[in-house]
Amino acid sequence: MNDRWLILGGLGLFLLLVTWPLWQGLAAGTTSAGPQLPKAKAGTVCVAPVDWMRSSHMELLMAWRDGKVRRQERTYLGSNGTSYAVSLSATCLNQCHGGDQEKFCSRCHAYAGVPAPDCWRCHVAPVRTAALAAGGAQ
Amino acid sequence: MLDKALVGNRSYWGWLLCLLVLIAVGGLCYLRQLQEGLGITGLSRDVSWGLYIGQFTFFVGVAASAVMVVLPYYLHDVKAFGKITLLGEFLAVAAVVMCMLFILVDMGQPSRVLNVLLHPTPHSLMFWDMLSLSGYLLINLVAGWVMLQTEATGLPAPGWIKPLVLLSIPWAISIHTVTAFLYSGLAGRSLWFTAVLAPRFLASAFASGPALLILLCLLLRRCTSFDAGREAIGKLATIVTYALAANLFLLGVELFTAFYSGMPEHLESFTLLFSGGGLAPLMWLALAAALAAFAILLVPRWRGNEKLLATAAIMIFGSLWAEKGIGLIVGGFDPSPLGRVSAYTPTFPEVAIVAAIWATGALLVTLCYKILVAVRAAD
Amino acid sequence: MKLTRKNFLRLAVGGAIAACSGALTRTVRGQGLVGTQPQTDDGVRFGMVIDLQKCRREAGCSLCRQACHQAHNVPEIPDPQHAVKWIWNEPAAKVFPAAGESFSARTLPEQLPILCNHCQHPACVRVCPTQATWKRGDGVVMMDYHRCIGCRYCMAACPYGSRSFNFEDPRPYLLKPNPDFPTRTIGVVEKCNFCEERLAAGKGPACAAACPQGALVFGDLSDSASAPRQLLEGRFAIQRRPELGCGPSIFYLV
Numbered sequence: 135m136n137d138r139w140l141i142l143g144g145l146g147l148f149l150l151l152v153t154w155p156l157w158q159g160l161a162a163g164t165t166s167a168g169p170q171l172p173k174a175k176a177g178t179v180c181v182a183p184v185d186w187m188r189s190s191h192m193e194l195l196m197a198w199r200d201g202k203v204r205r206q207e208r209t210y211l212g213s214n215g216t217s218y219a220v221s222l223s224a225t226c227l228n229q230c231h232g233g234d235q236e237k238f239c240s241r242c243h244a245y246a247g248v249p250a251p252d253c254w255r256c257h258v259a260p261v262r263t264a265a266l267a268a269g270g271a272q
Numbered sequence: 273m274l275d276k277a278l279v280g281n282r283s284y285w286g287w288l289l290c291l292l293v294l295i296a297v298g299g300l301c302y303l304r305q306l307q308e309g310l311g312i313t314g315l316s317r318d319v320s321w322g323l324y325i326g327q328f329t330f331f332v333g334v335a336a337s338a339v340m341v342v343l344p345y346y347l348h349d350v351k352a353f354g355k356i357t358l359l360g361e362f363l364a365v366a367a368v369v370m371c372m373l374f375i376l377v378d379m380g381q382p383s384r385v386l387n388v389l390l391h392p393t394p395h396s397l398m399f400w401d402m403l404s405l406s407g408y409l410l411i412n413l414v415a416g417w418v419m420l421q422t423e424a425t426g427l428p429a430p431g432w433i434k435p436l437v438l439l440s441i442p443w444a445i446s447i448h449t450v451t452a453f454l455y456s457g458l459a460g461r462s463l464w465f466t467a468v469l470a471p472r473f474l475a476s477a478f479a480s481g482p483a484l485l486i487l488l489c490l491l492l493r494r495c496t497s498f499d500a501g502r503e504a505i506g507k508l509a510t511i512v513t514y515a516l517a518a519n520l521f522l523l524g525v526e527l528f529t530a531f532y533s534g535m536p537e538h539l540e541s542f543t544l545l546f547s548g549g550g551l552a553p554l555m556w557l558a559l560a561a562a563l564a565a566f567a568i569l570l571v572p573r574w575r576g577n578e579k580l581l582a583t584a585a586i587m588i589f590g591s592l593w594a595e596k597g598i599g600l601i602v603g604g605f606d607p608s609p610l611g612r613v614s615a616y617t618p619t620f621p622e623v624a625i626v627a628a629i630w631a632t633g634a635l636l637v638t639l640c641y642k643i644l645v646a647v648r649a650a651d
Numbered sequence: 652m653k654l655t656r657k658n659f660l661r662l663a664v665g666g667a668i669a670a671c672s673g674a675l676t677r678t679v680r681g682q683g684l685v686g687t688q689p690q691t692d693d694g695v696r697f698g699m700v701i702d703l704q705k706c707r708r709e710a711g712c713s714l715c716r717q718a719c720h721q722a723h724n725v726p727e728i729p730d731p732q733h734a735v736k737w738i739w740n741e742p743a744a745k746v747f748p749a750a751g752e753s754f755s756a757r758t759l760p761e762q763l764p765i766l767c768n769h770c771q772h773p774a775c776v777r778v779c780p781t782q783a784t785w786k787r788g789d790g791v792v793m794m795d796y797h798r799c800i801g802c803r804y805c806m807a808a809c810p811y812g813s814r815s816f817n818f819e820d821p822r823p824y825l826l827k828p829n830p831d832f833p834t835r836t837i838g839v840v841e842k843c844n845f846c847e848e849r850l851a852a853g854k855g856p857a858c859a860a861a862c863p864q865g866a867l868v869f870g871d872l873s874d875s876a877s878a879p880r881q882l883l884e885g886r887f888a889i890q891r892r893p894e895l896g897c898g899p900s901i902f903y904l905v
Contacts (some may be wrong), residue, residue: 203795204785208851223830255836256796258724263830266822309837310801311818316732320806320816380801380816380838387781387800398780398804459774459895460810536748609812611745614732 169241172232180230181212192251195222222257233261273424276646277639283495287638291631298628301621302377310380313622318608321378321601323618323626328374330480330597331633332405332451333473335367337481338412339444340511346437352503359492359500360485361416362640364444367481368409370633377625397454404447411440416640424647448473455604463541463604466529472522473596478515480592482508483585488637490582498645509581513569516588520562545603550615558594561587693788697769697845698872698900699859700879700888705866707760713740715764718861719843724834726824735815735835737843738766738858746891747903758905764867766858767792767813767843768891771898775805775814784840790872790900791845801838810895814842872900 174180180187182194201207202220210218219225231238235254243250258266280288305312315322341360344350376382393399415437422429452470459465486508489500530538546555565587568574575581607613618626719725719738728734743759769792775784776792783798784805806814817837825834832848835841846856854860859867870877879902882888888902 199797203793203797206787206851223833252836256833258828258830258834260830263828266825266828266834309817309819311733311837315818317734317815317818318732318812320803375802378802380803380840381799382801384781384798384800387783387798391781391798393780393782396778396780396804398778398802402780454804455807458778458808458810459897460892461807605807609810610741611748 169245171242172234172237174230175232178230179212179214179216181210181218183213195226195253198222222253223259227259233259235259235262273421273643273647276643279646280642284638284642288635291635291638294631295628295635298625298631301624302628304621305377305625306382310378312619314616314618315622316614316616318612318614319602319605319616321605322616323598323622324374324378326597326601327626327629328371328378329451329473329601330593331367331370331374332448333477333592333596334481334484335364335371335405335408336444336448336474336477337485338364339441340478340482340515341485341508342437342444343441344507344511346434347441350507352501352507356485356489356500356504356508358416358419358644359488359641360481361412361419361440362644363481363485363488363637364412365409365416365640366633366636368405368412369636370629371405372409373629373632374626377629397450397457401447401450401454404443404450408440408443408447411436411443415440420644420647423651445474448477455600460609461604462537463545463600466526468522468525472519472526475515475518475522476592476596479512479519480589480596482512482515483588483592486512486585487582487589488641490578492641492645496645497649498641505578505581506576509569509575512585512588513566513575516562516566516569519592520566540607541603544606544613545599549603549606549613550617551599551603554594555599558591558599561591562595565591689786689788689790691788694873695788696771696790696872696900697850697869698790698879698902699766699856699870700868700882700902700904701764702864702866702868702882702904703760703763704904705864706764706862707762714861714863715858715867716740718857719766719846721827722829722832722846722849722857723844724821724825724829724832726821726834727826728819728821728824733818735817735821735841737815737841738764741765747889763903764858765811765813765891766901767845768811768897768899768901769843769845770900772896774808774810774895774897778804778808780804787847791847791850792842793844793847794841796833796835796839796841799839801840803840805840810897811891811899814840816840 187194198210198220199222201210208220210220212218227233227235227238239254240250313322313324338360341353341357345353345357376385379385388399388402415433418433419429449470452473455461455464456466456469486505489505489508492498493500527542530542546552565584568580568584575584602616605614605616716737716739720727723737725735725737740762743761743763746763746765747759769790771790773784773786773792776786779785780802781798781800783795783800784792785795786792801816803816806816817835817839820837821835828834846854846858849855849857855869856867859865859869868878868882870879872879874880882904883902886904888904890899890902893899
């Protein structure tokens with residue numbers, strides 16, 4: 135039983151590593167309250183029911199992306215009968231969701247711990263165009 | 273069986289440590305490349321493929337050359353190769369893994385590599401290259417491992433193993449043919465646009481691979497209890513001689529067509545390769561080494577001398593590495609479609625990444641051969 | 652058959668192979684081996700005629716390039732080896748090397764604009780392993796930056812040097828970003844898109860619109876009444892390296 139302390143020490147280290155995110159969260163004072171997203175602009179209606187968008191917006195975005203780039207589908211008929219121009223920055227972001235992906239997309243993705251897809255490495259939110267010119271990427 | 277790789281003397285562990293250090297350094301450089309893009313390499317708008325794709329091309333040849341021990345043993349009953357077929361198969365496994373890594377590090381968006389499978393495109397040769405390379409890896413891995421197991425346990429080999437090994441023979445030819453087609457199907461690149469490219473690839477593969485195998489056999493005899501036997505090494509040397517002759521012949525055929533016809537495009541790339549461009553000294557050195565090695569191999573008495581044979585094998589491996597792994601790929605981009613000649617100089621991170629992939633290949637070969645030697649020693 | 656571990660593995664491997672080969676045969680059947688034909692042919696072939704007598708009347712003019720690069724967020728990268736170009740000027744002797752030694756070489760201006768040829772049988776489309784570049788029914792050779800894996804096979808295949816790779820992040824090199832068009836990211840290949848975003852809005856390419864001489868004439872080459880066809884009727888025109896069989900849709904009027 136000479137190895138007892140080695141084993142116990144190893145177990146302790148393992149527990150510490152496994153629970154590390156918990157301690158980190160406690161130390162940083164993280165709460166479970168979600169971020170307050172900017173309200174959609176008055177008078178705008180989302181292309182699909184809100185619940186479906188919450189769970190599956192990436193599916194819609196991918197369908198839009200492939201449709202527009204590869205099949206020239208430039209307008210989308212929403213579930214409410216309105217037709218929308220297929221555009222990530224002009225329609226989704228600028229027309230409805232406050233014009234800034236940092237405030238709308240990134241915060242929620244960070245909160246949910248879902249790595250944000252790299253849309254914004256190419257697409258430009260109009261409010262961020264000025265920053266690009268100054269040489270500051272993102 | 274894997275546990276046999278975990279027992280070794282100090283020099284074994286020291287060697288593994290060296291390889292791991294190289295892999296770590298290259299890995300760090302690769303992280304930087306992921307972050308900053310391929311701009312940290314010497315690649316450019318005009319020379320858009322370089323060391324990575326050159327090494328890929330060369331090692332497809334090394335992988336394909338396993339067929340040069342498998343074919344004589346299984347089709348012509350050359351008993352001397354019985355002890356080294358497994359060496360050939362494991363070398364092929366390591367070489368194919370290296371090829372895949374070279375492709376991966378060359379990609380601008382490696383995270384999207386699965387797009388090749390998600391959107392399969394039969395009119396792209398790269399699609400077929402991927403299929404043939406992964407199939408070849410699987411065949412050699414399964415065949416090598418099962419044969420090793422039968423040696424360890426002393427049980428007869430399962431019935432399906434022989435058809436699998438036989439399948440590996442045409443498959444080996446196909447991997448290098450498809451790799452040559454990657455280049456020879458491009459009408460705009462005159463250095464590659466030649467029907468003789470695939471045969472030339474095969475000839476240089478069957479010279480460089482067995483040359484490496486000779487060196488590995490000699491090394492194994494020095495460092496371990498494993499002896500491939502004089503006969504096997506002698507037969508390998510004969511194979512190398514024929515393949516090298518074929519390769520030199522095909523190179524001569526290419527040069528004749530280019531220089532006698534005098535067609536500017538064909539002439540230009542060869543002239544740049546051998547006199548104008550920055551690669552010229554390397555190309556002449558490679559040619560001289562190949563000719564000198566060929567002279568050694570032609571004389572049976574010299575070929576039988578193991579010191580001379582080892583020298584010739586090193587020269588051949590190095591010469592074909594320079595010819596195919598650098599000259600052919602980089603040279604194919606000079607001059608550019610707009611007539612520019614650009615110098616390509618690999619950068620430190622690029623070389624470190626290549627060294628890391630070489631080290632990965634060496635690591636795989638070491639581990640496989642270690643297990644093999646241990647299994648044979650236990651008999 | 653008893654489901655031992657060995658049998659299970661056999662079944663799994665067999666199933667995987669069957670599934671893969673099924674998918675493979677399906678795609679092979681659907682594609683054909685030399686896939687440069689568009690899946691649907693609209694009966695339209697967009698092309699451009701560049702009138703060299705009008706072009707470059709003013710030495711050093713690069714208005715077409717400026718308009719294009721501004722509209723499409725093409726970065727101005729100082730390192731020529733990392734440069735990204737959609738339309739730009741090159742010495743005529745390099746663009747038409749066969750005409751370089753002829754005694755009538757002076758019929759060509761010293762510099763002339765080149766861009767993607769939007770070929771009928773594009774080599775880049777043939778080699779792309781992911782269909783990230785493909786030919787549309789109207790002849791426009793497109794790029795899907797979402798799908799490109801950055802293997803640069805298309806750059807090796809294109810005999811015209813029309814393709815650029817993003818060796819570095821292009822964003823710091825944008826002088827005046829256009830919010831209506833995306834930028835690109837490191838590791839993808841890009842090229843002229845024949846202003847497909849303007850075509851969709853019923854406008855012609857930005858380069859043609861920017862030329863004060865009207866030297867760049869865009870239109871449907873399969874329509875004998877179109878402006879480019881009318882021009883080609885009456886004058887001698889050359890294409891870049893037509894002998895390679897790519898079928899460039901850019902014509903240069905001598």
